[in-house]
Amino acid sequence: MKYKQRKKALILLADGTIFHGKSIGKEGSAFGEVCFNTGTTGYQEIFTDPSYYGQLMVTTNAHIGNYGTKEDEVESDDIKIAGLICKNFSFNYSRPAGDSSLEDFFEKHNKLAIADVDTRALVSYIRDNGAMNAVITTEIDKLESLKQQLAELPSMKGLELASKVSTKEPYFVGDEKATYKIAALDIGIKKNILRNLVKRDAYVKVFPYNAKFEELEAFNPDGYFLSNGPGDPEPLVDAQLLAKEVIAKNKPLFGICLGHQIIALANGISTYKMHNGHRGINHPVKNLITGKGEITSQNHGFAINREETEANKNVEITHVHLNDNTVAGIKVKGKNCFSVQYHPEASPGPNDSLYLFDQFIENIKNNK
């Protein structure tokens, strides 16, 4: 444990509200949209999930860091959240399988974290007032200039962030001799999605966010995949065009989260920014086709318009979020295309929805 004299830190919200805390190690300032995740476990997966790029994460669990970190329990190669805000930060960890402390992990990835924050008060505040931009800082003597910078920070609405996290070059995952070939568009892909496809005998070629349909098609895939990712789906026009082409050719297509929103937009359904979004690992969803409930992992701040989806002749709602009746899944009628707003790959979260990967492979098999 490298318990240093920890510096005073604070969170300044865009509306001027301030919450106090102490920094963990790194000093300075980090800007982003403040949001909260209610998961009790899975912090390493959350911090490395590219969907969170540009967001300051408030964890509502009382302790963060108590089981350390493990090199292979990541969803991408580095910490993607803009910074962490938590209550009790554990400098010690007690898990035999762990290979580093969370403190070291943050230091290695050069990210700011602040603890000893009244996260309950902060979450109540953003729950009532909605997601907003904020800065976490140890530079408490520079508040006026931070306020100015904060005022200039663009809103998450309309923000294209996929280009910040997507691969620069295509790459391959899995065994070249696998039964199925899948072309995946990386608009912020989580590693556990790739693990789940490979586990189901797929060889996956992962493409940059702005790849054209023809580039994916040249791989001669049996199925196409649109990943999760950060930011607003609306500016991702290339990805929407690509989805349109895959659907027009009736090729198997599966979309998760941002990928789901892209498929909705490609079908003329608009998306909107939610008051607070859904971020946690116990969100109830009903599958309207089977009538079964699933407990799901969720992480999104945008959703697709329900009225427009109901009125759309080409699209059917397949899953509904039981807390607020938002659309949690759709399929395109008469086409080989479906998508969900949540995270069937979990990591973190329950495995109830893994069947969706089997469903995708089944669609591929039937189309082969």
Ligand SMILES: NC(=O)CC[C@H](N)C(=O)O
């Ligand atoms: N997990 C995701 O893919 C998130 C999608 C999108 N960035 C949202 O916040 O709604």
